Amino acid sequence: MENKRMIFSEELALVRHDILVMASLVEEGLGKALAAFQTNDKELAKTVKKADANVNAMQLKIEDEVVVLIATQQPVARDLREIFTILKITSNLERAGDHAVHLAKTAIKLSGKISFRAMERLERMVKTSQEMIRGAVSAYQKQDAETARQAAALDDDIDGEHKKISEEILKLMKKRPELLKKALRFLHTSGDIERVGDHITNICEAIIYMIESRHEELNE
Numbered sequence: 001m002e003n004k005r006m007i008f009s010e011e012l013a014l015v016r017h018d019i020l021v022m023a024s025l026v027e028e029g030l031g032k033a034l035a036a037f038q039t040n041d042k043e044l045a046k047t048v049k050k051a052d053a054n055v056n057a058m059q060l061k062i063e064d065e066v067v068v069l070i071a072t073q074q075p076v077a078r079d080l081r082e083i084f085t086i087l088k089i090t091s092n093l094e095r096a097g098d099h100a101v102h103l104a105k106t107a108i109k110l111s112g113k114i115s116f117r118a119m120e121r122l123e124r125m126v127k128t129s130q131e132m133i134r135g136a137v138s139a140y141q142k143q144d145a146e147t148a149r150q151a152a153a154l155d156d157d158i159d160g161e162h163k164k165i166s167e168e169i170l171k172l173m174k175k176r177p178e179l180l181k182k183a184l185r186f187l188h189t190s191g192d193i194e195r196v197g198d199h200i201t202n203i204c205e206a207i208i209y210m211i212e213s214r215h216e217e218l219n220e
Contacts, residue, residue, distance in 0.1 A: 008073040012082070015065050016141060019089055022058035023137045025051065026097045027130045030196070033103035034126040037189065038119065040110060048104035055097040059090045081210045088206035089140065092199040096133070099192040099199075106189050110182060118168045118186065121161045125193040128157050132200040139204065145211045152204035152218040158197035159219075165190045 029048050036045035066083055069075060075083060135151025138144075169187045173180050201218050208216045 008069065008075070008079070011065070011069055011073065012079075015062060015069070015086060018058060018062050018065065019086065019093075019140065020137060022055060022062065022090065022093050023133050025055050025058065026093050026100065027133045029055065029097055029100035030103070030126050030130055033100045033107065034123060036104055036107040037110075038123070040107060042108050045104035045107040049101055052097050052101045055094060059094045062086065062090050081213065085140070085206040085210040089136075089203050092202045093133075096129070096196045096199045099196050102192045103189055106185050110185060118165045118190070121165050121168075122186075122190055122193065125158050125161045125165075125190065125197075128154050128161075129193060129196040129200065132158075132197060136200050136203045136207065139207050140210075143211055145208045148204040148207040148211075149218065152201045155197040155201050155219045158194055162190050162194040 029051055032044055032051075033048045035041065036048060066086055069079075070083065073079075132151050132154045135147060135154070139148035139151060166187060169183050169190075173183050176183075205216060205218055208214075208218075
């Protein structure tokens with residue numbers, strides 16, 4: 001039995017490493033998508049779209065590893081909570097990666113660089129979402145519920161910036177109706193990044209459940 005637990009721990013360590021890789025890919029994708037959006041770099045945006053296939057592949061790889069764990073290692077209750085959390089992490093990271101792709105696609109569609117003052121707010125939203133990803137993964141790796149709560153709390157900053165962007169864009173559209181199409185795309189992009197924060201919050205909630213065996217809703 002002891003040998004079986006050792007094998008389980010070793011295989012779980014590999015899964016945890018793959019989660020770190022997947023999270024790094026999503027974080028990198030967000031950064032590149034933002035850069036493409038800021039500079040209207042269509043080639044860079046295309047690399048983000050292509051790299052998303054790697055995120056999807058990591059999700060499938062991790063899911064396969066989890067299936068093998070369940071089938072061969074007879075996980076106990078605590079193990080099953082972690083397995084549930086792993087699936088929540090990969091699912092929400094994949095969705096966060098999709099939003100990075102949406103940001104990149106918008107960069108391809110827009111003509112010319114964007115000069116909205118709200119761009120600085122969008123940049124802060126992306127950087128905060130990257131910080132949330134790092135915090136959530138750290139919380140999982142360390143099995144630390146408080147770190148998960150701290151990471152989730154950053155979503156309030158993202159929501160606040162999104163609200164201010166919405167207000168600024170609406171005012172801009174009234175003053176500069178010729179910018180309507182571009183402004184609406186910018187607003188939609190802000191909404192995409194706002195949802196990244198929601199997905200990472202979901203991850204943090206799952207981590208807390210894994211550690212404390214209770215459901216806790218964050219950032220209501």
